[in-house]
Every structure is written in C-alpha cells, then in structure tokens.
Amino acid sequence: MAYKISVQKIEKSHIGEVDFKNLPFGKNFADHIFIADYSDGEWRDCRIVPFGDFTLHPATSALHYGQALFEGMKAERDAEGNPIIFRPEKNIKRLNVSAERMAMPTFPEDLFFEALDKLLTLDHDWVPKEPNSSLYIRPYMFATEKYVGIKVAENYRFAIFSSPVGAYYSQPVKVYVHDQYVRAFPGGVGYAKAAGNYGACMLPMRDVRKLGYDQNLWLDGIQHKYLQEIGTMNVFAIIDGVIITPSLDAGTILDGVTRDSIIRIAQDEGYVVQERDISIDEILHAHSKGTLEDMFGTGTAATIAPIRTFYYKGKDYELPPVEGREISNKLKERYFAIHSGKAEDVFGWIHTVPVNVLQN
Ligand SMILES: Cc1ncc(COP(=O)(O)O)c(C=O)c1O
Known part of the structure; x- marks a missing residue:
C-alpha cells in the first residue's frame, strides 16, 4: 500500500x-x-x-x-x-x-x-x-x-x-561483570528495546565508568551466574575454537541484528556456534586453563568490539591481544565487507535506497 x-x-x-x-x-x-x-x-x-x-x-x-x-x-x-x-x-x-x-x-x-x-x-x-x-x-x-x-x-x-x-569505541573495551545490579529477568522486558531498560542501567554504567570500565557485562537476574549482554551489545566468547553466545530463550536479552549476522557468517565459514547458557564460572575456568581465546561484544553502534579485560569479584582478567584473535578478526572483516556493500550480499541483507522515491 x-x-x-x-x-x-x-x-x-x-x-x-x-x-x-x-x-x-x-x-x-x-x-x-x-x-x-x-x-x-x-x-x-x-x-x-x-x-x-x-x-x-x-x-x-x-x-x-x-x-x-x-x-x-x-x-x-x-x-x-x-x-x-x-x-x-x-x-x-x-x-x-x-x-x-x-x-x-x-x-x-x-x-x-x-x-x-x-x-x-x-x-x-x-x-x-x-x-x-x-x-x-x-x-x-x-x-x-x-x-x-x-x-x-x-x-x-x-x-x-x-x-x-x-x-563508537576506538579501543578494545574493558567490561565490569556485575554481581549486584541486574538488567533483566524472565518475564520482564529484557528482550524489548524499551527506553526504561536503558534508564535503569545508567547508575551502574556511571559507577563502572568512574572505575575505568567502558560497560557492564550483565549476569542473569535470578542466579547472577549466566552471561547476558553488555550495555548496548550482545556478548560472545570463544573457547577452544567454539563460538558461544547466550541464547535468546529466556527473553532477557536483545535479539541483536549484529549477533544474528555474526552467527550466520560464522556458520557459513564453517565454525561451530553454540547459542546456550554460559556461566561466569565456565568463563573463569577457561581463562585459568588458557582456552578462553576471545570475548567480544556485537551491536549496530559499536559493531564488533573486542573485550580486552573483564572484571569480576575484585579481579581483572586479561584476554589475548586483539591482533591474534584469528576467528573474530575474520568474522569482523566479512561483516564489514557485507555491511558496506563491498562483499557479495549472499545473505540478502542489504537494502538499497531507491533513488526515485521522491517522485512517487
Ligand atoms: C541491550 C542491547 N543489547 C544488544 C544490542 C545489539 O543489538 P544490534 O546488533 O541489533 O544493534 C543493543 C543495541 O541495539 C542493545 O541495546
């Protein structure tokens, strides 16, 4: 019409x-x-x-x-x-x-x-x-x-x-894993891009910025155990070559467009992607074993933002240098190439603005 x-x-x-x-x-x-x-x-x-x-x-x-x-x-x-x-x-x-x-x-x-x-x-x-x-x-x-x-x-x-x-970010980001404040819980509005979700996060965001972190990495609202998302980004971890991101099932995180695009590019490139619960303990365990290869956030504004440090319960955990993160660097490159129309739009993701619409 x-x-x-x-x-x-x-x-x-x-x-x-x-x-x-x-x-x-x-x-x-x-x-x-x-x-x-x-x-x-x-x-x-x-x-x-x-x-x-x-x-x-x-x-x-x-x-x-x-x-x-x-x-x-x-x-x-x-x-x-x-x-x-x-x-x-x-x-x-x-x-x-x-x-x-x-x-x-x-x-x-x-x-x-x-x-x-x-x-x-x-x-x-x-x-x-x-x-x-x-x-x-x-x-x-x-x-x-x-x-x-x-x-x-x-x-x-x-x-x-x-x-x-x-x-949006000029440097790899530092995130603060909160065990006090939460962003969402099942039955709430976490999956909606409702303005109030952002208003509720201002205080914790201001607090962690004062401490030198860029954003909060939220844990789930019930057990304060499972990774949710970061400020205005979804979160990914790569453990032993497997790409893991929290699933959308609980309705507590945003169904990010960048998240979906990265999952689909990664699968197309032949990587194993798991959408599932991922606990902070699993992250800490992988970090201690040296198998936590990468963590990054995805979002329209921030694109793909490598995490260089995460803080949890009194301690900073450093992640490997960004240059060596082969998988996410490759995904990022392909994402940018498609986003900017430089690579073939094999997924049908590009909407070209028709030039003549004002005459109609
Ligand atoms: C809370 C939250 N999570 C994740 C995202 C990432 O979503 P998208 O990739 O669609 O920008 C955003 C940004 O829109 C957000 O505000």
Whole structure:
C-alpha cells in the first residue's frame, strides 16, 4: 500500500557545518525527520519535515510512565555511492516486538520502508563517504497522550531521524561483570528495546565508568551466574575454537541484528556456534586453563568490539591481544565487507535506497 507522506524540505541544509572527518557519535543530525502520529487506532499525518524540536504537553504520558522504545541501524554507501541500509527489516520487526511488549501500537512495515526510503533519499548527502563512518538511523516511538494516570496510552508519535557517526569505541573495551545490579529477568522486558531498560542501567554504567570500565557485562537476574549482554551489545566468547553466545530463550536479552549476522557468517565459514547458557564460572575456568581465546561484544553502534579485560569479584582478567584473535578478526572483516556493500550480499541483507522515491 502506498501511504501519503508529505514532504517539507529544509530551506538551507546545514551539512556544511559538519566535520565529516571527525564525527563524534550521536551529536550531529541530518536535515530532515519523519514523523507520524497515532490516534483513534491509526497512524496519521505522515510527514517529513526539517529536523527540529518537538513541542510536548507537560502531561505527555511517556515522560511519566515510560511507554517509549527505539531502534538503531546504519546506512553506508555501496561501491557506486548509493545509500544502503543493513537489515532494516530486522529492526522494524524488533520494533514491533518491543511495541507489543509495551502495549504500544505496531508500526506498519510497508509504511516504515516508504518513510525510510523517502527520508534517506532526501538526506542521502548525509551518508558519510569517509571510511569507518556511517549514517546511524534512529526510529523511535513514544506515548503522547496528555493524561495523568496509569493506563495504556491512546496517542503515540513515531519518528525517524539520522545522525552521521564515526566509530563508537576506538579501543578494545574493558567490561565490569556485575554481581549486584541486574538488567533483566524472565518475564520482564529484557528482550524489548524499551527506553526504561536503558534508564535503569545508567547508575551502574556511571559507577563502572568512574572505575575505568567502558560497560557492564550483565549476569542473569535470578542466579547472577549466566552471561547476558553488555550495555548496548550482545556478548560472545570463544573457547577452544567454539563460538558461544547466550541464547535468546529466556527473553532477557536483545535479539541483536549484529549477533544474528555474526552467527550466520560464522556458520557459513564453517565454525561451530553454540547459542546456550554460559556461566561466569565456565568463563573463569577457561581463562585459568588458557582456552578462553576471545570475548567480544556485537551491536549496530559499536559493531564488533573486542573485550580486552573483564572484571569480576575484585579481579581483572586479561584476554589475548586483539591482533591474534584469528576467528573474530575474520568474522569482523566479512561483516564489514557485507555491511558496506563491498562483499557479495549472499545473505540478502542489504537494502538499497531507491533513488526515485521522491517522485512517487
Ligand atoms: C541491550 C542491547 N543489547 C544488544 C544490542 C545489539 O543489538 P544490534 O546488533 O541489533 O544493534 C543493543 C543495541 O541495539 C542493545 O541495546
């Protein structure tokens, strides 16, 4: 179905003010934003307008009761310079999984793609040409009902904006395995990309940053024993050549797009991949035997981030030098090559932004 998306172009682009050779994460914003509002059971007033502030009523319910969620994905340029987006269908499906869990309306997939293509066509100059840079795309939704009282809201806003970004981490990361705070537990919202999950992690994140670590590596919420995920990344370990990552079964971790891509690339390369429970004791045991070859995080923003150190109960554990991590370096190389359109898209993961969508 073709939706009516009105377009109001910015009078003068501010792209000239941005230093594309030195892009901090998440601080520059492209010229336009897509917005749709939900009322009486339907998404309405779909529009692309110049990027700018929202006006919110003080009783906007998302601000009080937290019905808010988001997504994150990236666009790069293929060899011909066309903007390409990596696996956006996974993001809209996950957004709708999060929406269901938060009792929010789902967003139609076909409207999402129409909006995305129109927005990226308009803002295609914002997709960086520089290496190790990309256009981070942020779809999100929040309850806009003006109401004080706890109930499922009847009004929502969905929006997509984008931000040209460089690397998220410039160095291998140090993670802190928490045995006090937890992020999620079975029956909770761990699998949803709900804003509150991130708000709840701010205090432990601030604490570990003060201690010199980049992120928390969460353990499960019941036994404080099994690895879950890291800040905004899924976690992998390689023990004796076997690639292991926590399974999604408990519904406590995010079904990461990068996680899935790494699993599929690894299987395609012939590696053994296990999605299963992995305890901190198993990690410590492998470390002591010298069979813990690698640990790394995966996420759209951070891509594949090698872990150089993990802290657990009063002690830092060092991991092997990154240069020697043959398996993850190989997976990373192939992931980047597919993501940037340089390698053949054998998995069908690349969405090319059609250039003519504004004429339709
Ligand atoms: C909590 C959490 N886990 C894992 C991930 C990685 O997911 P993806 O690879 O889809 O970016 C993210 C980032 O979106 C996240 O916020």
